[in-house]
Amino acid sequence: MKKIYLILILILLGSVTFSANVDEIVKKAYNAAYYAGDDGRSTVDMEIVDKNKRIRKRRIIMLRKDITDGKEQMYYAYFKEPSxxxxxxxxxxKNTKKDDDRWLYLPALDLVKRIASNDKRSSFVGSDFTYEDISGRSIEEDVHELTGEDSSYYIIKNTPKTLEDFAYYVTYIDKKNYLPIKAEYYNSTGNIYRRITAEKIEVIDGFPTITIMKADEIEKGTYTVNKFSDTVYNLGMEENIFTERYLRRPPRKWLR
Known part of the structure; x- marks a missing residue:
């Protein structure tokens, strides 16, 4: 009888360790993807390709500042092209104890629009990326399960704790740098309908960085490619540029 109890205890302890390991992997991947350095700046060239292979282009300057590593954070995306x-x-x-705050400034209307939390899965300015893809999905929103691994990748199933427009998604995390190199989204029938991939990774200022990323809407036959250039980290950006007053008055110093 004592042996049976001992076996049960070992199984339970093993399960706790396994769960903790999964959560640690996910946390490291989240930090690697979204928290390199204390702040950062990139030029993003976006190509949006529709099902007829027609291409629309965008050029964006992306600014980021971390308040607490792995937690509170701010993003500022300024559109330079087209007209x-x-x-x-x-x-x-980004907030840890409440929904993220998101704003969109539309200069043609001189309108500041708040983006509701239930719109976070909506298309980001007509692309195949969502608002949530740009700034990251909180790891607290999902239950994580390590479903497999090989010599190169951890394979993790992420199931949302509340109702979403997907049943679950599976991420492939590079064991060397912890960057998520692929995420596949499954619908309620168990089919992949959406995929995000890291097409190119470079080391910049000592940080492994995704420099080409693709969002593929498989069912729609559309995709969007983001190419990141002129990426720099640890610039010492001021926190006050990430406030509403700078929506109408962009911080030119950081947008050149």
Missing amino acids: DVKNMVFMVH
Whole structure:
């Protein structure tokens, strides 16, 4: 009888360790993907390809500042091209104990629009990326399960704790640098309908960085490619540029 109890205890302890390991992997991947350095700046060239292979382009300057590593964080995306979106701004304040705050400034209307938390899965300015893809999905929103691994990748199933527009998604995390190199989204029938992939990774200022990323809407036959260039980390950005007053008055110092 004592042996049976001992076996049960070992199984339970093993399960706890396994769960903790999974959560640690996910946390490291989240930090690697979204928290390199204390702040960062990139130029993003976006190509949106529709099902007829027609291409629309966007050029965006992306600014980021971390308040607490792995937690509170701010994003500022300034649109430079083309003319129909020029001077548009998307800003995010990531929060840990409440929904993220998101704003979109539309210069043609001189309108600041708050993006509701239930719109976070909506298309980001007509692309195949969502608002949530740009600033990251909180790891607290999902239950994580390590479903497999090989010599190169951890394979993790992520199931949302509340109702979403997907049943679950599976991420492939590079064991060397902990960057998520692929995420596949499954619908309620168990089919992959959406995929995000890291097409190219480079080391910049000592940080492994995704420099080409693709979002593929498999069912729709559309995709979007983001190419990141001129990426720099640890610039010492001021926190006050990530406030509403700078939606209409962009911080030119950081957008050159």
